[in-house]
Amino acid sequence: MDTAEIIVTVVGLALAGFVVWYFFFSARQTASAVSSSSGVQEVDITVKGGYSPDVIEVERGKPVQLSFYRDEENSCSEEILFPDFSIRRDLPAFKTTLVELLPEQAGRFEFTCGMGMLRGSLVVK
Amino acid sequence: MEPATKTETLDIEGMTCASCAASVEKSLTRTPGVQRVVVNFATEKATVDYVPAQATPATLKDAVVKAGYGVLERAPGTSAAERSAEIDRQKALAYQKLKRRFGVAVVLAVIIMPLSMLMLWPALMERVNMPILNYVLLALTLPVLFYSGREFFSSAWNSFKHRAANMDTLIAVGTGAAFLYSLAATVVPDWFMRRGLMPEVYYDTTATIIALILLGKVLELRAKTQTSAAMKALMGLQAKTARVVRPDGQEVDVPIEQVQLDDIIVVRPGEKVATDGVIAEGHSAVDEAMLTGESLPVEKKEGDPVFGATLNKTGSFRFRVTKVGADTMLSQIVKLVEDAQGSRAPIQRLADKVSAIFVPTVIVIAILTFVLWFDLAPLEARLPLALVNFVAVLIIACPCALGLATPTAIMVSTGKGAEHGVLIRNAEALEKAYQVDTVLLDKTGTITRGEPAVTDFVPAGRQDAAQLLQIVAAVERQSEHPLAEAVVRYADAQNAPQLPATGFRAVEGKGAAATVAGQAVLIGNRRLLTEEGVSLSAELTAQAEQLLNQAKTVLYVAVAGQAVGLIGVADTVRETSAAAIKQLQALGLEVVMMTGDNPQTAAQVAGQMGITRYFAEVLPSGKAGKVKELQAEGRTVAMVGDGINDAPALAQADIGLAMGGGTDVAMEAAGITLMRSDLQGVVTAIELSRQTIRTIKQNLFFAFIYNTLGIPIAAGLLYPFFGILLSPMLAAGAMALSSVSVLTNSLRLRGFSPVKN
Numbered sequence: 001m002d003t004a005e006i007i008v009t010v011v012g013l014a015l016a017g018f019v020v021w022y023f024f025f026s027a028r029q030t031a032s033a034v035s036s037s038s039g040v041q042e043v044d045i046t047v048k049g050g051y052s053p054d055v056i057e058v059e060r061g062k063p064v065q066l067s068f069y070r071d072e073e074n075s076c077s078e079e080i081l082f083p084d085f086s087i088r089r090d091l092p093a094f095k096t097t098l099v100e101l102l103p104e105q106a107g108r109f110e111f112t113c114g115m116g117m118l119r120g121s122l123v124v125k
Numbered sequence: 126m127e128p129a130t131k132t133e134t135l136d137i138e139g140m141t142c143a144s145c146a147a148s149v150e151k152s153l154t155r156t157p158g159v160q161r162v163v164v165n166f167a168t169e170k171a172t173v174d175y176v177p178a179q180a181t182p183a184t185l186k187d188a189v190v191k192a193g194y195g196v197l198e199r200a201p202g203t204s205a206a207e208r209s210a211e212i213d214r215q216k217a218l219a220y221q222k223l224k225r226r227f228g229v230a231v232v233l234a235v236i237i238m239p240l241s242m243l244m245l246w247p248a249l250m251e252r253v254n255m256p257i258l259n260y261v262l263l264a265l266t267l268p269v270l271f272y273s274g275r276e277f278f279s280s281a282w283n284s285f286k287h288r289a290a291n292m293d294t295l296i297a298v299g300t301g302a303a304f305l306y307s308l309a310a311t312v313v314p315d316w317f318m319r320r321g322l323m324p325e326v327y328y329d330t331t332a333t334i335i336a337l338i339l340l341g342k343v344l345e346l347r348a349k350t351q352t353s354a355a356m357k358a359l360m361g362l363q364a365k366t367a368r369v370v371r372p373d374g375q376e377v378d379v380p381i382e383q384v385q386l387d388d389i390i391v392v393r394p395g396e397k398v399a400t401d402g403v404i405a406e407g408h409s410a411v412d413e414a415m416l417t418g419e420s421l422p423v424e425k426k427e428g429d430p431v432f433g434a435t436l437n438k439t440g441s442f443r444f445r446v447t448k449v450g451a452d453t454m455l456s457q458i459v460k461l462v463e464d465a466q467g468s469r470a471p472i473q474r475l476a477d478k479v480s481a482i483f484v485p486t487v488i489v490i491a492i493l494t495f496v497l498w499f500d501l502a503p504l505e506a507r508l509p510l511a512l513v514n515f516v517a518v519l520i521i522a523c524p525c526a527l528g529l530a531t532p533t534a535i536m537v538s539t540g541k542g543a544e545h546g547v548l549i550r551n552a553e554a555l556e557k558a559y560q561v562d563t564v565l566l567d568k569t570g571t572i573t574r575g576e577p578a579v580t581d582f583v584p585a586g587r588q589d590a591a592q593l594l595q596i597v598a599a600v601e602r603q604s605e606h607p608l609a610e611a612v613v614r615y616a617d618a619q620n621a622p623q624l625p626a627t628g629f630r631a632v633e634g635k636g637a638a639a640t641v642a643g644q645a646v647l648i649g650n651r652r653l654l655t656e657e658g659v660s661l662s663a664e665l666t667a668q669a670e671q672l673l674n675q676a677k678t679v680l681y682v683a684v685a686g687q688a689v690g691l692i693g694v695a696d697t698v699r700e701t702s703a704a705a706i707k708q709l710q711a712l713g714l715e716v717v718m719m720t721g722d723n724p725q726t727a728a729q730v731a732g733q734m735g736i737t738r739y740f741a742e743v744l745p746s747g748k749a750g751k752v753k754e755l756q757a758e759g760r761t762v763a764m765v766g767d768g769i770n771d772a773p774a775l776a777q778a779d780i781g782l783a784m785g786g787g788t789d790v791a792m793e794a795a796g797i798t799l800m801r802s803d804l805q806g807v808v809t810a811i812e813l814s815r816q817t818i819r820t821i822k823q824n825l826f827f828a829f830i831y832n833t834l835g836i837p838i839a840a841g842l843l844y845p846f847f848g849i850l851l852s853p854m855l856a857a858g859a860m861a862l863s864s865v866s867v868l869t870n871s872l873r874l875r876g877f878s879p880v881k882n
Contacts (some may be wrong), residue, residue, distance in 0.1 A: 001500070005499060008499045009513075010498050012499075015492050016489045019485050019489050023288055026288055043176070047288065049289065050286070050288075053289060068777055071788035072283065074276055074280040074283070075219065075342070076291055076293065081467060081469075083467070083468060086551060087468030088463070090209075090469075098505060114239035115291075115524070115529065116480045116481065116528050117290075118254075118284070118287075118289055119289065119481065
């Protein structure tokens with residue numbers, strides 16, 4: 001094994017380790033819902049290559065209003081899906097789209113883009 | 126002169142009941158300058174006529190807020206319809222842009238390709254200055270990368286910031302690596318030569334990959350718009366205007382949004398019915414195929430319900446509006462289909478789990494491929510080989526095929542179902558219907574019509590049948606009993622002339638009496654005649670016995686104290702039932718019948734229908750128990766009911782099918798609602814579910830096999846044995862085709878058509 005091979009091997013393995021850590025194990029951005037005067041829990045979410053925030057905490061039994069602002073034209077994010085709530089919405093680019101739902105059970109519910117690449121979760125407490 | 130008024134429509138928020146509407150209306154009416162207020166609770170809109178000098182939209186809004194409600198601020202043009210128009214516009218624009226980007230990539234790739242292959246002709250190569258050629262190729266590749274392929278990079282970067290990775294990440298890393306290597310070889314070729322490497326460039330690879338992936342995207346986008354075509358067609362059925370009759374008798378065309386409950390609407394032949402209501406005047410035949418899948422027009426008369434979006438054929442009529450906006454049948458259907466399209470099938474779970482970790486995993490595999498090739502390949506070729514295989518792995522992997530496999534098939538099939546009057550609640554219902562091996566039919570209302578009809582009309586001795594029927598019908602016309610209605614329908618069908626009846630009297634639980642043409646007429650059960658002291662002849666008694674043995678209800682008729690005839694009434698079998706049951710059996714399903722009838726009648730109907738297994742004398746409360754009984758035998762049961770008192774059984778079954786539009790309760794409990802009242806819909810639902818799940822399985826199989834074979838081959842697994850390496854350009858072609866093939870396979874479902882008798 002020459003020096004170049006050693007360097008490539010070490011850097012390659014380190015990079016692979018970084019990819020695994022970065023995508024699977026690093027901490028995520030979490031946001032709790034703000035309740036409005038009418039008792040609706042409101043959260044603003046920006047869609048650009050992902051959802052920020054991508055973990056949303058809400059309380060059980062109170063209506064939730066999520067405002068998705070899609071800040072890009074990339075087709076990956078053109079749909080939003082809440083499979084547990086049977087919701088599929090088109091998100092027009094550079095517009096805000098409201099998604100309203102009523103979480104009746106506690107738990108962690110995923111939401112994704114149309115193809116399941118971009119992910120976020122709704123944590124109901 | 127009255128001052129000119131303006132009209133404002135407000136979207137009211139927070140109205141939960143009709144009294145809320147009243148308080149909004151009151152508050153608005155009290156506002157200075159307001160002349161007329163109509164608050165529509167169903168559409169959550171208030172229409173206000175006001176004098177602009179005294180009121181403004183802002184003061185109107187204050188009045189609503191003061192009443193404790195909100196006014197939805199909508200930017201102009203954000204109603205649901207306009208929003209979807211906006212989405213369509215954006216999609217069309219995105220498609221145009223994509224095609225342009227694809228066009229540029231193709232043109233440049235076509236130039237870059239042959240230029241990169243000059244080395245194949247050594248004679249030519251001698252005359253060309255290599256470094257200069259490389260700079261030319263670089264200049265040609267830049268627009269491909271930064272114009273055509275820009276979105277891959279920006280999307281990959283945005284995702285990366287979110288600790289997410291998608292297909293664009295793979296393409297960006299793959300083409301980016303090939304490009305950077307080539308750039309280095311172009312700018313500092315000496316560095317490569319000093320290390321004994323040929324300064325090779327991969328501009329052709331970069332450009333071709335981008336062109337091919339964009340081709341895939343163009344095809345994909347075009348196919349994807351077709352998956353929701355049925356849904357779009359359904360939404361487009363909504364009428365835009367309605368011809369409302371004002372109290373003064375004037376007919377005015379108004380936009381559909383302004384139609385209110387209890388408005389009277391005129392429909393002329395060939396026109397669309399604007400919204401749901403009940404016919405107040407006139408009669409016609411209405412084509413309801415768009416809602417129910419029923420191809421024959423349905424006769425409608427006064428008192429019959431009509432539905433928005435159906436087509437009036439022959440006559441003209443007026444109807445009173447009973448539902449508007451989101452409450453109409455069409456809106457409910459659209460909502461149901463939309464919900465179904467947003468649901469996820471259990472079959473997809475594995476694919477979901479895989480796609481969640483797919484892209485990072487592929488990146489790790491690509492890095493390891495690079496390391497292994499670099500370490501194991503011969504010294505002089507190790508860097509190019511490591512690079513080419515690294516890029517090939519990234520490019521061939523296709524998470525899209527996995528992601529598209531299930532939802533596209535569900536989208537097409539739920540839309541297709543709605544077209545045929547089969548409303549599927551969610552993807553899970555579709556999957557359950559596929560697994561069904563036993564169909565349990567609740568006899569009344571499914572196999573039979575669920576309403577009595579006259580089957581036998583038996584005049585005694587020398588009685589004139591036609592004359593007797595006139596007399597009987599005259600009495601029964603006065604009655605509201607379902608059996609009486611059956612007799613009247615029968616008389617009308619025979620075109621019996623109408624006679625007047627006087628002194629009508631209903632005898633509860635026994636029948637009715639009246640005077641027709643000066644004669645006292647009695648119609649009812651045996652007890653009525655006995656109590657009135659009318660005796661039956663032996664002949665009539667024998668005939669009645671015979672009818673009773675056939676499980677028919679018998680009505681006895683007496684005129685002037687003499688028994689003169691019998692009427693046999695029974696629930697009749699639908700014409701289509703036997704054929705549909707045969708088809709279900711041909712699909713390999715066991716058909717079981719359940720009924721409240723006695724065993725003899727049950728056996729007779731079952732025999733007539735070709736059903737071998739049945740449950741007789743089942744009480745309404747025992748229906749769910751019978752479903753459990755079948756499930757305990759290890760069967761997957763589909764329960765078919767008409768929605769009346771069988772909601773628990775529908776819910777207990779693995780999949781419930783509610784028939785005839787169904788009651789709301791039944792639709793809640795049922796996984797599938799059949800808009801048309803006949804068993805043919807059950808066949809359609811099961812066939813559709815089978816084709817859909819088959820398609821999904823093919824798609825998933827293909828997507829998994831494609832990736833599990835493609836990635837190792839691209840990594841060079843075959844090289845040690847067969848010397849086969851996959852060019853990144855071929856990988857790009859395969860990747861573009863894979864997601865398109867999955868989509869195309871799903872679109873095949875558009876050709877679904879139910880088997881006809």
